[in-house]
Amino acid sequence: MSAPGSQLRGSITALALLLVAWVFLPAAGRLFTRETFAELQAPSLSLLSRTRDLVLTAEMKASGAAELAAAGRDLARANAALELRVAELESAASENRRLRSMLAAPAFPEFRTLVARVAARESGAWWSSLTIRRGRIDGVRKGCPVVFGDRVVGRVSAVHVNTSEVELVTSPGFRCSAFIEGDDAPEGRRSMVFVEGQSPQPFASPRGRVTYLPYTYSPPAGQPAKVVTTGLGGLYPAGLRIGTLSPGLEDTPGGAYRNGVFTPAADLLSLREVGVLIPTQPQPYEELR
Amino acid sequence: MTPSLGWLVALAASYPWLLAGDLLGDLLAPWHLLVFLPGLLLSTPLLRLRPWQALLFAACLGLAYESRRPLPHGSAAFVLMALAAVLQANRHLLVRRRAHLVAAAANLAACALVVPLASLDHGVVGWGAWLWALPVQAAFAGLLGLVLHPLAGSFQAALLDRAGFPQLAEP
Amino acid sequence: MSGTSGASVEKIPSGRSHRGRILQQAGLVAAGVIVLAAGLGYRQVLQSEGYQEQHERQVRHATLIPGTRGRIFDRNGFVLADNRVKWSVSLDLGKVRRAIRAEQRRIIAAQRLAAPAPSLYKPDIEQVLAEARRLVAQRHLDRVNRALGEPGRPAAFRVNEVALARHIRDRRPFPFPLIPDLRIEGEDPSRRLARFVEQLPTGAEEPLSLEPEVVRDYPEGELAAHVLGHVKASADGESEDERELRRRLAERHNLGANSFTVSAGHRGATGVEQSFDAILSGQLGHQVWERNIAGERQSLLEQSPPRQGTHINLSLDLRVQRAAEAALRATRDANGVSLPGSAALIDIDTGEILALASTPAFDPNQMSGRVSQEYYNSVDERGGWLNRATQGLYPPGSTFKLVTALAGLRTRSVRHDEVIDCGPGLLVGNRVFPEHISGGYGPTDLEKMLIVSVNVWNYIVGLRVGPEALAAEARRLGLAEPLLVSAHDGKPETSQVSRGMVVPDPAYKRRRGHGPWSQGDTANLSIGQGYLLTTPLHMGALTASVAAHRTRTNLTLVADPGRGSLTHGGEPLGITAAERRALLDGMTRCVDEGTAGPVAIAGLSVAAKTGTAEYPKDGAKAHLAWAVGFAPANRPRVAFVVCVEGEDMTSWGGATAGPVARAMLAAWAELPDGGAEAR
Structure with a gap:
C-alpha cells in the first residue's frame, strides 16, 4: 500500500468516477438498487415490529385477572354503545343509497380497508416518514389513502413487497380537496379549499396548509374549525377529518381568498396502527404519479 | 471466509445498529430528533477492510439508510463513501485513544452532509432549519456517536475478528 | 473496543x-x-431546468398586486358585475423542454425514413417544433383528461393549436393554459378541481399546475352590456399609480426592470367599467421579497396589501332592463327579420336611467380575457359594439313634432286651439311636401296633430316659426348638447357621452357647403327629417323634460338616494297651462286612439308620440320606428324612448317600437316602488 495521501487521492478519484457513472446510470438501474435495499431491509423491519408487538403482548399478559375483568367490562359497555351506533348508521346508509339511486348521483369509489401496523417512523426537522407492515402482496397500491379511524393520515408513497412508505398529510407533495366547518354556505355551494403539506419546520409538530379559503370565511367562534375531505376528488371518501384549522388566517395578495394552517387530526407521531383504503376500482392517480 | 466477503460481514455487523437506530428514532419521533448512526458504524470495519471493500461497505450502508427516507437516491451512499475514503487514508486516527472522538466526528459530519440533501427531494427547508436545526441534528448525531461507538465498535470488531478479518497492518 | 483490539x-x-x-x-x-x-x-x-433560471434571477423581487375590482350592482343591489376565481390548468413549458426536444428528434427521424430520398431530406424545423410541442402538450393534457374523468372514462380536452402558437409567440416564459377555464356551463367546478388536486401529483418537476385568476364575472351575460362595458387584461405600466409605485420601489430596493412581477389585473375597457375604473379598481398593493438561492421566497422585506375597489350602484333596474332587452330582441319586421334597436326608461324626477338597452349586444364575459377574433368579428358583423341608445345618430322623425309645436306656441306662431286646414300636401317652393296619408287630414288643431301626427300642420307651423327659431327651440331643449355626464364621488361618467348631434340652421348648411337654406329645408326640419341628427337618449331626455315642464333633464347612470331634491338646470318650458293641457291630452289620446295604440297598457295612463323616420340603409330608404312618451300621463314619473332600425319601409313607429315601450312600462309598473301605486 502506498502513502496515505496518494491512497486518499486514489479513493477520491475512484469516488468521482463512480459518481459520474451513477449520474449517468439509467433511472431503472437506480430504481432497482433502491428497491433492492428496501426489500432487503423489509424482513428485519418486520421482525423488529413483530418483536415489539410480542413484548407488548407479553406485557399485557402480565396484567392481573382483576385488571382484565375490569377492561373486559369496559369494553362490553363500549361495545353495546357502538352496536347501537352501527344499527343507526346502517339505516342511514341504506337511506343514503336509496336517495343516491333516486338522484342518480355517481357513487363514490368503494374502498376495501386493510389494517396495517406501523413498522418504523421517523420525525426529524427534515422529514417525517412512516413505514407500514403491509405491501404489494397484501394488495397495497401506490397512492392509496391511509387513515386512522375517521382521520386522514396520508397516502402510500412507495410500495415494497411486504412494506410500504406512507407520505403524511403534512408532507410536501401531499394535496387534497377539503371542506371547512363553519362555511355557512348551503351544501351545494360550499366552497372547496385545498389542503397541502408544507416544508417541515425545525422541531415543530408537523402541520400543513389550507389554501383558497373564501374571502368571506370566518371560523366558528370558540372552537377550531374542522377540515374534512370532500369525497369529490376520488382519493378519499367524504367526511373524513383531515385536521383542525389553526387560528389566524392570512389574506392572500389581491384579497380574493385567504390561507391558513392546519394541525393534523391523527396524532401522526404516535400511531401504532393505520388503515389503508384500497379502491376496488383502480384510480387514475395510481398511474399518474 | 473468503477475504472478498469482508464488506458483507462488516455490513452484517453494522445493520443491527441501523435497526436499533430506527427503533430509537421511532421512540424519539415526538421530539423530532433524527437518530443518525451510519457515520459512526464506518470506522471500525475500515481498519479491517481493503479500500475497495471499505467503499463497497460504505455504499451499502448508505443505500440501506436512504432507501426508506426521502433522500435523493445515492446521496447517503456517496457521502459515506467519501468519508470512508478519508478515514481510510487516516487510519492512524482510528487506532489511537481518540478513536471515539473521530467516530463521533465522522457521524456528525455524515449527518451534516446527508440530511440537508433531503431538501433536494423533499422541498426546500427554510433558512431557520439550516441555521439551527442542522447544528442541533448534527450535534445529536455526534453525541450518539460518542455514546454508541464504544458499544457498536466493539460489537463490529468482535464479529469481524470471529469471521476472520483481523485489523490490517499499517504500511 | 476498536481502538485497543488488535495490535497497534x-x-x-x-x-x-x-x-x-x-x-x-x-x-x-x-x-x-x-x-x-x-x-x-x-x-x-x-x-x-427551471432551477437554473431561478439561480439567475435577482435576489430581491417585487410583486405588484392589483386590488380586486369593486362590484357593480343595479339600484336594488342585484349584482351586474362580480368577481370569481377562474381556475386554469397550465403547463410549464420550461419543464417539458427535454421532452419536446426528444419528440422533435423522433419526428425528424420518422419523416426522414418516410422521405423519398432520405439523404436529401431537410426538415422544416419550425413546423416540426410546433408539432412536437403540440404532441407533448397533448400528452400532458391526456393525463389531465384521465384525472378529471372517471376511471375508464377520461375527459376529452384537446390542445388548442392556435392558442399554443400564439402563446409561444407572445407569452413564452409563462405557463401555457391547457384548459383556460375549468368551469363548464351548468356544472359545479368543485368536482373537476378536486379530481385535479387529488389525482395528479405535485412537486418541483411536475409541469402541470392549477392556476387561479380572479376574473370579472357578469352573471347576467349580455344584460346592460353596453352600459357596463367590459374589462381587459391590463398591460404593464398602464396606470399612473403603477408607474409611480414601480419608480418608488425600484429606487428603494435597487431593483431592475425585470425584478417586477405584475399579477394579472384588469382595467375597464369600455362603459362604466372604463369611466369609473379608478373607483372600481381599488388600490395597487405590493410585496418585496428576498429570495434564496433556489429562487424561493425567503423573507418579506416590505408589503402593502391591495385594497378592493369601491362597489357601485347603478341607477338601472335589473327587471326593467331585462324587459326592455327582451322586447327589443323580439322585435321583427314584416319579413320576420330581427331588428337592431335601443330603448331607455328615465325617472323624470331624478333623471336616473332605469333602463338603457341596445341590441344587438355582446357578452362582456367573453371580453375579459383574451378575446377570440371569431367572437369579435361575429359581434362586429351584427353591429353589436355600438350603444345605439347613446351613440346611434338618427333623424328623430315625427317625435320632433313636439319641438315644432313648442316652438310654434312659444313664438306665438300658432295657438293650441287654432284649427289649420291640412290638405294632402303642401307646396313649398316648387316641391310638394306630402302628408303620410293620401287625402290629408283636413281641419287640424294641436291635439289632433299629436294624435295622428299630421305632417302638413308641422310644415305650416315650421314655416311660420322659421328655421332659426325652430333650431333655437331644439337647442333650448338640449338636442345639441352632449348628454349623460353622471358622476360618482366627483368622477364623471363619460363613456356614454353622445357626440355628433346636428341641429341644423341656415348657418350650419352654409358651413357644410350645402348651399343656401331653402323653405324646403325648414319643412323637412319641422317633421324631424333633413340634416337633423340626434340620439335616442336625447329624445328620451327631451320627453322627460317636456313631461316635467322644464327644458333639461340631468341624466345619470349612478343610483343616488339624494337626487330627489336635484335641480336639473335649464328653465321652465314656457308654455301656458292650457297649452300644456292640450299637449298632454294630445299625447294621451295618441295612445288611446291614435298612432301609439300598441303602447297602451291596461290600468296605466300613458302619453306618447310615435315617429316613423326615413333614413338611408345600405343605399336604400328604410324606416326608423320611434316612440317617446311618459307615464302616468296625469302625474308623469317615467319617460321612455324606443328607436328601432327597420330594414326597409315596413317598420312603423307605433307597430314596431310601441310594444317595446309597453314591455318596459309593464315591467316598471310591476315594481313595488314603481307604477304599482301610480296605477
Whole structure:
C-alpha cells in the first residue's frame, strides 16, 4: 500500500468516477438498487415490529385477572354503545343509497380497508416518514389513502413487497380537496379549499396548509374549525377529518381568498396502527404519479 | 471466509445498529430528533477492510439508510463513501485513544452532509432549519456517536475478528 | 473496543510534514465534498431546468398586486358585475423542454425514413417544433383528461393549436393554459378541481399546475352590456399609480426592470367599467421579497396589501332592463327579420336611467380575457359594439313634432286651439311636401296633430316659426348638447357621452357647403327629417323634460338616494297651462286612439308620440320606428324612448317600437316602488 495521501487521492478519484457513472446510470438501474435495499431491509423491519408487538403482548399478559375483568367490562359497555351506533348508521346508509339511486348521483369509489401496523417512523426537522407492515402482496397500491379511524393520515408513497412508505398529510407533495366547518354556505355551494403539506419546520409538530379559503370565511367562534375531505376528488371518501384549522388566517395578495394552517387530526407521531383504503376500482392517480 | 466477503460481514455487523437506530428514532419521533448512526458504524470495519471493500461497505450502508427516507437516491451512499475514503487514508486516527472522538466526528459530519440533501427531494427547508436545526441534528448525531461507538465498535470488531478479518497492518 | 483490539502497528508521522499533509488532505476532502454535492445537485438541475433560471434571477423581487375590482350592482343591489376565481390548468413549458426536444428528434427521424430520398431530406424545423410541442402538450393534457374523468372514462380536452402558437409567440416564459377555464356551463367546478388536486401529483418537476385568476364575472351575460362595458387584461405600466409605485420601489430596493412581477389585473375597457375604473379598481398593493438561492421566497422585506375597489350602484333596474332587452330582441319586421334597436326608461324626477338597452349586444364575459377574433368579428358583423341608445345618430322623425309645436306656441306662431286646414300636401317652393296619408287630414288643431301626427300642420307651423327659431327651440331643449355626464364621488361618467348631434340652421348648411337654406329645408326640419341628427337618449331626455315642464333633464347612470331634491338646470318650458293641457291630452289620446295604440297598457295612463323616420340603409330608404312618451300621463314619473332600425319601409313607429315601450312600462309598473301605486 502506498502513502496515505496518494491512497486518499486514489479513493477520491475512484469516488468521482463512480459518481459520474451513477449520474449517468439509467433511472431503472437506480430504481432497482433502491428497491433492492428496501426489500432487503423489509424482513428485519418486520421482525423488529413483530418483536415489539410480542413484548407488548407479553406485557399485557402480565396484567392481573382483576385488571382484565375490569377492561373486559369496559369494553362490553363500549361495545353495546357502538352496536347501537352501527344499527343507526346502517339505516342511514341504506337511506343514503336509496336517495343516491333516486338522484342518480355517481357513487363514490368503494374502498376495501386493510389494517396495517406501523413498522418504523421517523420525525426529524427534515422529514417525517412512516413505514407500514403491509405491501404489494397484501394488495397495497401506490397512492392509496391511509387513515386512522375517521382521520386522514396520508397516502402510500412507495410500495415494497411486504412494506410500504406512507407520505403524511403534512408532507410536501401531499394535496387534497377539503371542506371547512363553519362555511355557512348551503351544501351545494360550499366552497372547496385545498389542503397541502408544507416544508417541515425545525422541531415543530408537523402541520400543513389550507389554501383558497373564501374571502368571506370566518371560523366558528370558540372552537377550531374542522377540515374534512370532500369525497369529490376520488382519493378519499367524504367526511373524513383531515385536521383542525389553526387560528389566524392570512389574506392572500389581491384579497380574493385567504390561507391558513392546519394541525393534523391523527396524532401522526404516535400511531401504532393505520388503515389503508384500497379502491376496488383502480384510480387514475395510481398511474399518474 | 473468503477475504472478498469482508464488506458483507462488516455490513452484517453494522445493520443491527441501523435497526436499533430506527427503533430509537421511532421512540424519539415526538421530539423530532433524527437518530443518525451510519457515520459512526464506518470506522471500525475500515481498519479491517481493503479500500475497495471499505467503499463497497460504505455504499451499502448508505443505500440501506436512504432507501426508506426521502433522500435523493445515492446521496447517503456517496457521502459515506467519501468519508470512508478519508478515514481510510487516516487510519492512524482510528487506532489511537481518540478513536471515539473521530467516530463521533465522522457521524456528525455524515449527518451534516446527508440530511440537508433531503431538501433536494423533499422541498426546500427554510433558512431557520439550516441555521439551527442542522447544528442541533448534527450535534445529536455526534453525541450518539460518542455514546454508541464504544458499544457498536466493539460489537463490529468482535464479529469481524470471529469471521476472520483481523485489523490490517499499517504500511 | 476498536481502538485497543488488535495490535497497534501504525507509524505515527510527526512534525511539520504531518501537519502539512493534514492540510493537504483537508483540501482534498473539501474538493471531494464539493464534487459530491455538485454531482447530486447536477442531477436535480438536469431534471428541472427551471432551477437554473431561478439561480439567475435577482435576489430581491417585487410583486405588484392589483386590488380586486369593486362590484357593480343595479339600484336594488342585484349584482351586474362580480368577481370569481377562474381556475386554469397550465403547463410549464420550461419543464417539458427535454421532452419536446426528444419528440422533435423522433419526428425528424420518422419523416426522414418516410422521405423519398432520405439523404436529401431537410426538415422544416419550425413546423416540426410546433408539432412536437403540440404532441407533448397533448400528452400532458391526456393525463389531465384521465384525472378529471372517471376511471375508464377520461375527459376529452384537446390542445388548442392556435392558442399554443400564439402563446409561444407572445407569452413564452409563462405557463401555457391547457384548459383556460375549468368551469363548464351548468356544472359545479368543485368536482373537476378536486379530481385535479387529488389525482395528479405535485412537486418541483411536475409541469402541470392549477392556476387561479380572479376574473370579472357578469352573471347576467349580455344584460346592460353596453352600459357596463367590459374589462381587459391590463398591460404593464398602464396606470399612473403603477408607474409611480414601480419608480418608488425600484429606487428603494435597487431593483431592475425585470425584478417586477405584475399579477394579472384588469382595467375597464369600455362603459362604466372604463369611466369609473379608478373607483372600481381599488388600490395597487405590493410585496418585496428576498429570495434564496433556489429562487424561493425567503423573507418579506416590505408589503402593502391591495385594497378592493369601491362597489357601485347603478341607477338601472335589473327587471326593467331585462324587459326592455327582451322586447327589443323580439322585435321583427314584416319579413320576420330581427331588428337592431335601443330603448331607455328615465325617472323624470331624478333623471336616473332605469333602463338603457341596445341590441344587438355582446357578452362582456367573453371580453375579459383574451378575446377570440371569431367572437369579435361575429359581434362586429351584427353591429353589436355600438350603444345605439347613446351613440346611434338618427333623424328623430315625427317625435320632433313636439319641438315644432313648442316652438310654434312659444313664438306665438300658432295657438293650441287654432284649427289649420291640412290638405294632402303642401307646396313649398316648387316641391310638394306630402302628408303620410293620401287625402290629408283636413281641419287640424294641436291635439289632433299629436294624435295622428299630421305632417302638413308641422310644415305650416315650421314655416311660420322659421328655421332659426325652430333650431333655437331644439337647442333650448338640449338636442345639441352632449348628454349623460353622471358622476360618482366627483368622477364623471363619460363613456356614454353622445357626440355628433346636428341641429341644423341656415348657418350650419352654409358651413357644410350645402348651399343656401331653402323653405324646403325648414319643412323637412319641422317633421324631424333633413340634416337633423340626434340620439335616442336625447329624445328620451327631451320627453322627460317636456313631461316635467322644464327644458333639461340631468341624466345619470349612478343610483343616488339624494337626487330627489336635484335641480336639473335649464328653465321652465314656457308654455301656458292650457297649452300644456292640450299637449298632454294630445299625447294621451295618441295612445288611446291614435298612432301609439300598441303602447297602451291596461290600468296605466300613458302619453306618447310615435315617429316613423326615413333614413338611408345600405343605399336604400328604410324606416326608423320611434316612440317617446311618459307615464302616468296625469302625474308623469317615467319617460321612455324606443328607436328601432327597420330594414326597409315596413317598420312603423307605433307597430314596431310601441310594444317595446309597453314591455318596459309593464315591467316598471310591476315594481313595488314603481307604477304599482301610480296605477
